[in-house]
Structure formats: structure tokens, C-alpha cells
Amino acid sequence: MIKIALTGGIGCGKTTACHFFSQLKVPVIDTDIISRELVAPNQTALNEIIDYFGTDILLDDGSLNRKLLSHKVFNHKKNKLALEAILHPKIRLTVQQKLNQLDCCYAIIAIPLLVETQQQKEYDRVLLIDCEEKIQISRTLARDNRNLDEIKSIIKSQSSREDRIAIADDIIDNSADKSMLKEQIIRLHSNYIKLCN
Secondary structure (H helix, E strand, O other), X not given: OEEEEXXXXXXXXXXXXXXXXXXXXXXXXXXXXXXHHHOOOOOHHHHHHHHHHOHHHEOOOOOEOHHHHHHHHOOOHHHHHHHHHHHHHHHHHHHHHHHHOOOOOEEEEEOOOOOOOOOHHHOOEEEEEEOOHHHHHHHHHXXXXXXXXXXXXXXXXXXXXXXXXXXXXXXXXXOOOHHHHHHHHHHHHHHHHHHHO
């Protein structure tokens, strides 16, 4: 099985790309979804986060206050490293467990922070979903409840577009509409099937 890490900056279209691969019956493992599952109430990771950040990190219903956590780790290196030490090993273990259950030609593993966590060598190929920064900004503004400064600051905190391009084996330009993205994914899917054979 070929393991393909899919990555890209905020607003580049990773989720939509994953959706199109799923439509082609390709297994998709999304580390963002795994991360959310790991911090659900009563999960070990959430308890470890509470131990470090305190109970004020929770909402009234006992679930994680993501916005507050994001505020506590953003631009606070010690907190960011502590959170990564809790989550990253658990995410990697879960990805491996999910891969072990698969019997297929290739699988997509969506890892937004692939460059930042230097995991590219653990995968057979890296697929980058890419677009210009101005498109990232306009898409994220339309989608998220964030202001322009917040979005720019997230983009700045992520690895640069150049760094992502440097490690990519395959690059999809997602500057146009969804139909163009889908076409490129269908072509890439055929190439990946050929690689398997």
C-alpha cells in the first residue's frame, strides 16, 4: 500500500480534496478528525490537557473550549510544545492503527502540519493542495468565524508555501473552482493506481 500524505495551508482546500478522494473509494485518514476525537470528553488526551492547562479550558458541558485553547497556545511556545507532546504521539499511533486495518492500493493521510512536524519521510509521497495566499485568505474569511488579522497570523505561523512546495511529490493547484480540483484529483488517482501496479 502506498501511503500518501496530503497537506496544504489553511484555506487551500484540503478537506474538499479529501472528499473527492473518498468519492473515488480511496481510504482517507484525516489527522484533524483524529485530533478532535482524542480530545472528546473522558478521553486520556483531554484529561492530560486539563492537567496542564486547568479546568478553565473546558466549556460548561465538559467539552474542550477550542477557541480558548487555541488562544493559549498561539504565540506561546511552551504551551504549544506541551499540547503537541500530548497530542502528536497519540495522533501518530491512531494513524498507524488505521493504516494497519487497510487493504488497498493507496491511502490518503491528511496532515495539515506535515512540514511543521517533519513527518514527510514517514510517507511514500507528499501531495500538496496549493493556492495563493490571497485565495487562502478569502476562502477562510468566507468559511470561518475569524477576522483578517487572525487569518494572516495563522498563515504566518504555518510553514511557508515555498517550504511545502519543496517537499511535495505532487502539487494540485486549487486556485480555481471545485470542478477543476476534482479533475486534477481524478487524473492523480489514475497515476496512483498505476504506481500501485
